[in-house]
Amino acid sequence: AHIHFIVVDGRLPQDMGLYFQDLPQLHRAWWGKAPRAVIFDVLITSGGWLQVLISGVLAVVGRSGAAFRVFDLIATVSCVGLAGAVAWRAAGRQAGLIATLLCAITPMIVVTGRSSWIHIPELALLLGAVLAWVRDPELARWRTVAGLVIFGGLCLTLRPSALIWVGTLLPFLLIRIREAPKQVVATLVGWALVLPIALSDFSQYLEAKGFARERYARSVPELSHELTVQLGPILLLVGLIGVSCAVSRKSGKLGLLSLAWIGLGVFLYGHFHAGLNNFSPLAAGLCILAAIGLAHRLGTWGVRLALAAFLFTYTLQWLPPPGPDEPAKGRLLAM
Numbered sequence: 001a002h003i004h005f006i007v008v009d010g011r012l013p014q015d016m017g018l019y020f021q022d023l024p025q026l027h028r029a030w031w032g033k034a035p036r037a038v039i040f041d042v043l044i045t046s047g048g049w050l051q052v053l054i055s056g057v058l059a060v061v062g063r064s065g066a067a068f069r070v071f072d073l074i075a076t077v078s079c080v081g082l083a084g085a086v087a088w089r090a091a092g093r094q095a096g097l098i099a100t101l102l103c104a105i106t107p108m109i110v111v112t113g114r115s116s117w118i119h120i121p122e123l124a125l126l127l128g129a130v131l132a133w134v135r136d137p138e139l140a141r142w143r144t145v146a147g148l149v150i151f152g153g154l155c156l157t158l159r160p161s162a163l164i165w166v167g168t169l170l171p172f173l174l175i176r177i178r179e180a181p182k183q184v185v186a187t188l189v190g191w192a193l194v195l196p197i198a199l200s201d202f203s204q205y206l207e208a209k210g211f212a213r214e215r216y217a218r219s220v221p222e223l224s225h226e227l228t229v230q231l232g233p234i235l236l237l238v239g240l241i242g243v244s245c246a247v248s249r250k251s252g253k254l255g256l257l258s259l260a261w262i263g264l265g266v267f268l269y270g271h272f273h274a275g276l277n278n279f280s281p282l283a284a285g286l287c288i289l290a291a292i293g294l295a296h297r298l299g300t301w302g303v304r305l306a307l308a309a310f311l312f313t314y315t316l317q318w319l320p321p322p323g324p325d326e327p328a329k330g331r332l333l334a335m
Helices: 023-030 038-045 049-060 065-091 093-103 118-135 142-156 162-167 170-174 179-199 203-213 213-219 223-231 233-247 252-274 281-297 298-317 328-334
Strands: 001-006 013-017
Touching: 023 038, 023 049, 023 179, 038 049, 049 065, 065 118, 065 252, 065 281, 093 233, 093 281, 093 298, 118 142, 118 162, 118 281, 142 281, 162 203, 162 252, 170 179, 179 203, 179 223, 203 213, 223 233, 223 252, 223 281, 223 298, 233 281, 233 298, 252 281, 281 298
Parallel strands: none
Antiparallel strands: 001 013
């Protein structure tokens, strides 16, 4: 669901999600044209901290489309970089490079991320929590707990759907409760403190998704089409090769987590019939799992395959379009 929303004095119309509906009121509050209590009231709602942050920055630097898009840039680049960092820490440098290259050609991340889509910062925060975990899966250091609490907490309070995705980390934390009971309990307590905010809109979120199921079923394409559009045929091909390599070897706990994200994404698509871009961890899970498989089985050739996919995807965009009198070969190349 979207609303038509004016960002800058009627000069910059922008179709934005309902999760940004408090921005006009917050901007007035920053400038004293509305009660300052509005800022606190929004801050303790689901997704409120991001709206407060954006409105505060715009109040300082000025309201413009470019300033607003900076947040899109930060979230999208963070998804690509953090996915690579997660794979690097868990499976080595080659896996990290492959995951970065694959995420950088994933439309669900780098194209959807340009549209202020809330599930992109949600994915970035989720990957931040996963990075803290893969750096120290034994939870031996308290900074790991801090990373899990901060990134996981921000993710939980950003969007009700984060309850599902952050929840996928719980089994990997609970199996460490005997070896690191204080760290596990501290992490769970940290998340529990923000649960009231996370749960405040969860029932409404599920009701809205359920209410829209019939509309989604009529308007959202079938799964094969969604996979082709949201992931892209090149990533699908390279990803399937990588996943086949990963399942034939031990992909570790991160591989299991990535597989869970893929499975959950497909399940939620089938249940709600919403577009796959509502379940962005599916794309990150595919890139990470494929990177683990390609790095372990193909090594340097896996990196070359991912690099070839990246160059093919982006190089063609810079070729000049053919003229009407150009031969068919030139038109085919442009396509």
